[in-house]
Amino acid sequence: MKYIDEYRDKALVARLTEAIRAISKKEVALMEVCGGHTMAIHRYGIPSLLPDNIRLLSGPGCPVCVSSRQYIDKAVAYSRLPGTIITTFGDLLRVPGSKSSLEKEKAGGADVRVVYSILDAIDIAGQHRDKKVIFLGIGFETTAPGSAAGVLTAHAKNLDNFFFFSAHKVMPPAMKALIDEGIKIDGYIAPGHVSTITGSDMYREIPEKYGLGCVIAGFEPVDILQSIYMLVKQIETKTPRVEIQYRRAVKPEGNLRARALLEEVFTFRDDWWRGLGILPNSGLTLKEKYRSWDAEQMIPVTVAEARDEKGCLCGEILKGLKIPTDCTLFGKICTPSDPVGACMVSNEGSCNAFYRYGE
Amino acid sequence: MSHDLIRDIFMTHFHHPVLSHQTDSAVVEAGNTLLAFTTDSFVVDPVFFPGGDIGKLAIAGTVNDLAVSGARPLYISASFILEEGLPVGELEIIVQSMASEAAQAGVGIVAGDTKVVDKGKCDKLFITTSGIGLLEERHRHISMGSQVQAGDCILINGTLGDHGMAVLAARTLTDFAGSIRSDCASLNHLIYRILNTFSGVHFMRDATRGGLATVLAELSGGKAFGVTIREEDIPMNDPVRGLCELLGYDPLYVANEGKVVMVASRREAPAILQEMRKDSLGQKASMIGEVVDDHHGKVWITTSIGGRRMLDMLAGEQLPRIC
Numbered sequence: 220m221k222y223i224d225e226y227r228d229k230a231l232v233a234r235l236t237e238a239i240r241a242i243s244k245k246e247v248a249l250m251e252v253c254g255g256h257t258m259a260i261h262r263y264g265i266p267s268l269l270p271d272n273i274r275l276l277s278g279p280g281c282p283v284c285v286s287s288r289q290y291i292d293k294a295v296a297y298s299r300l301p302g303t304i305i306t307t308f309g310d311l312l313r314v315p316g317s318k319s320s321l322e323k324e325k326a327g328g329a330d331v332r333v334v335y336s337i338l339d340a341i342d343i344a345g346q347h348r349d350k351k352v353i354f355l356g357i358g359f360e361t362t363a364p365g366s367a368a369g370v371l372t373a374h375a376k377n378l379d380n381f382f383f384f385s386a387h388k389v390m391p392p393a394m395k396a397l398i399d400e401g402i403k404i405d406g407y408i409a410p411g412h413v414s415t416i417t418g419s420d421m422y423r424e425i426p427e428k429y430g431l432g433c434v435i436a437g438f439e440p441v442d443i444l445q446s447i448y449m450l451v452k453q454i455e456t457k458t459p460r461v462e463i464q465y466r467r468a469v470k471p472e473g474n475l476r477a478r479a480l481l482e483e484v485f486t487f488r489d490d491w492w493r494g495l496g497i498l499p500n501s502g503l504t505l506k507e508k509y510r511s512w513d514a515e516q517m518i519p520v521t522v523a524e525a526r527d528e529k530g531c532l533c534g535e536i537l538k539g540l541k542i543p544t545d546c547t548l549f550g551k552i553c554t555p556s557d558p559v560g561a562c563m564v565s566n567e568g569s570c571n572a573f574y575r576y577g578e
Numbered sequence: 579m580s581h582d583l584i585r586d587i588f589m590t591h592f593h594h595p596v597l598s599h600q601t602d603s604a605v606v607e608a609g610n611t612l613l614a615f616t617t618d619s620f621v622v623d624p625v626f627f628p629g630g631d632i633g634k635l636a637i638a639g640t641v642n643d644l645a646v647s648g649a650r651p652l653y654i655s656a657s658f659i660l661e662e663g664l665p666v667g668e669l670e671i672i673v674q675s676m677a678s679e680a681a682q683a684g685v686g687i688v689a690g691d692t693k694v695v696d697k698g699k700c701d702k703l704f705i706t707t708s709g710i711g712l713l714e715e716r717h718r719h720i721s722m723g724s725q726v727q728a729g730d731c732i733l734i735n736g737t738l739g740d741h742g743m744a745v746l747a748a749r750t751l752t753d754f755a756g757s758i759r760s761d762c763a764s765l766n767h768l769i770y771r772i773l774n775t776f777s778g779v780h781f782m783r784d785a786t787r788g789g790l791a792t793v794l795a796e797l798s799g800g801k802a803f804g805v806t807i808r809e810e811d812i813p814m815n816d817p818v819r820g821l822c823e824l825l826g827y828d829p830l831y832v833a834n835e836g837k838v839v840m841v842a843s844r845r846e847a848p849a850i851l852q853e854m855r856k857d858s859l860g861q862k863a864s865m866i867g868e869v870v871d872d873h874h875g876k877v878w879i880t881t882s883i884g885g886r887r888m889l890d891m892l893a894g895e896q897l898p899r900i901c
Binding site: 220223227228229232233258261262263264265266267268335440441556574575576 | 582750751810816819820823826828879880881882883884885886887888889890
């Protein structure tokens, strides 16, 4: 398949791993902060190709994993309201809230529908004008412009039965918070799809203030290995900077149209991250102008304060301090079919990837 | 999870020694005759999809469960639960398709039952088929895989993931519908020819729900051998690969309805592969891996780029990813 096979070329992979071995002297820990990278690294068995002195850590890059239990509790509460249809991406279905999940509510008769795009949710709202249709908007800068376009569509169509429940977050505050917390890493494999929207400028502070390199990486094995090579080279030559490996998709200025959509619809708010706590200006919520489509404003529900599960190391794992097998729940009480923590739920979660692909 | 239900509810209360083997077909004795006996219910949305329909599926699925046990399928029963309001024309098309698939496979549909339920109590129609086949004593070991040993080779008769992705596309992604066709087919003739010519077939299973990965995980689970497969040798059609890439699905876990995973002795495997390729259902057959005396109980895959990782059983349904 064009644009895929070239980036999975065995000979090229072998050349890259040799090149990495040739320049890599120091013990380094590189962190990826995008669930897509976590998946690809495990799926292709990339750790098995690297020298022992290079360690890959998975950071808080899975939107489902860093979301609060309270968000799920609220979504569950919404699903129990009469005349309400919940529309969501598939990943969220199985995420455990305090007592229930959307999957359980669906089995119990709630109208919860998996959609592939916010536009599907808007179609559903158009077909069911007598019902309230709530879309669960989740993800980083990659998926947020889609949500923004959806809200604008609802606005243009004057769909007053469509509501948006935001769990959108932005990446840079978390990347800085991890270093501020003293997590020992030597460079970031920076998220490729997030950067197609935002461009590369938003990472500038990481080399300038913290002295760590950032390489914006694509998602194919060759992309990831080349990015590791670039990071190792920066480390060995002590020249930390922001570089774009994923040049076929990422421009330094990002996607101006998508950025304008974000600017139009969203405003920043302080938001809670699993494992990191509340980070200033790290979440996105609808601007006042669009409050008629904001589920939290228009359909308030109250849920009890949610606590994290005892013994679950999700927080430590998201920070790269622990690996899934350090957790006593892993693989015993916590499995993909019966997850305790969010890292086990999503396909992109570290624990889920560890469980499925082993080490 | 149906695995848990089977273990905790059905196995606990039915506890028959034959049932406890959990093979595709039960192997039972009737007088001096060895029979394979199986049953399966078919629920699919939509009932018509590129490459087949629920009727063809109901026949081929049961024929294949018998055939992979090493048996020659003979007779099938078919029970229908029909939703009130199902157009008779649609039912007739489905029944014709069952008749034609049964004729193709050489099995007789000899018993049946029909119930009609109120609208909303079922989704169009559910079909349950049961089948019996004759099993020769020399093939009795196949469904249990008791002769599988390190050094054996693993074969598959063609491309992976076609059925699961065809149905998914027909259901939700109509832009893709048509470019992917289900592989739904009865495999008994292909299998029968191989069993008649060769003695080295040690295990067979059709890679239906849960896909190739689940078959291999079940084959090796708890055994004193491991399984290694090579990603680059696994045949796959481009549109299937493309749709899996797009949705973040792992094709190794996607359902097939016309694929047999065969474990054969190293000595005979190359000739069996040649024989498979002569059949119209085996033109893209491939040797995808080996049984090894290493990582006992586990399946490892050498990825397309030369890395290694473990394969496990899938928990729950595959869900499309957010980004």
